Amino acid sequence: MSALASTTANLPVTPRSETGGAHWYALYTAPRHEKRVADQINQQGIACYLPLYRSVRRWKDRRKELALVLFPGYVFVRMALQHRLRVLQLPGAVRLVTFNGQPVPLTEADIENLQSHLTCSGNMEPHPYLTAGRRVRVRSGPLQGLEGIIQRTKDRCRIVLSIHLIMRSVAVEVDDGDVEFIA
Numbered sequence: 001m002s003a004l005a006s007t008t009a010n011l012p013v014t015p016r017s018e019t020g021g022a023h024w025y026a027l028y029t030a031p032r033h034e035k036r037v038a039d040q041i042n043q044q045g046i047a048c049y050l051p052l053y054r055s056v057r058r059w060k061d062r063r064k065e066l067a068l069v070l071f072p073g074y075v076f077v078r079m080a081l082q083h084r085l086r087v088l089q090l091p092g093a094v095r096l097v098t099f100n101g102q103p104v105p106l107t108e109a110d111i112e113n114l115q116s117h118l119t120c121s122g123n124m125e126p127h128p129y130l131t132a133g134r135r136v137r138v139r140s141g142p143l144q145g146l147e148g149i150i151q152r153t154k155d156r157c158r159i160v161l162s163i164h165l166i167m168r169s170v171a172v173e174v175d176d177g178d179v180e181f182i183a
Helices: 003-008 034-043 081-088 108-118
Strands: 023-029 047-049 052-058 063-069 074-079 093-096 124-127 135-138 147-152 157-163 168-173 179-181
Touching (some): 023 034, 034 074, 108 157
Antiparallel strands (some): 023 093, 124 168, 135 147, 135 179, 157 168
8 A cells, every 4th residue: 555545544535325314333353454445335425434643663674653543443434324335345444333233433532633633743652541530621732622631640630532332442642731631
């Protein structure tokens, strides 16, 4: 896959088909097939979103910056449910995330937070799933309006954003002075 293809998978694509009744769904993929499935979904004219992050990996003889999948095993797809067969028939697509046998849409806020806030920040990374803790909101800066759970270490302050449907979290570094606690 070219470098350009991996960065464009990080952007939402407007579907050529009608968006009436379309919701965001989490599509579970075969291991390490996320980028390929996202490319195939885009070729079908269906909107998808594959959040990526940059990581530097070192080997004995070289260093390389890689674009890694933020949520391994998942691609987010915006579609009406009647188009799910077109997506599920793609090689590498396994199933939609369901509850009691019915596909469950993600909240618009979850996808909006990922697309608008986290993609503008270069310091995001996967984090173990987190649901308990002090809730905060970023009041200024490029992440303004982002809500999550604060996690402090010695010299770092991070906000953990959790997507409960797939039980995955992502952490982004923020400045201590930019956050306010939510009651």
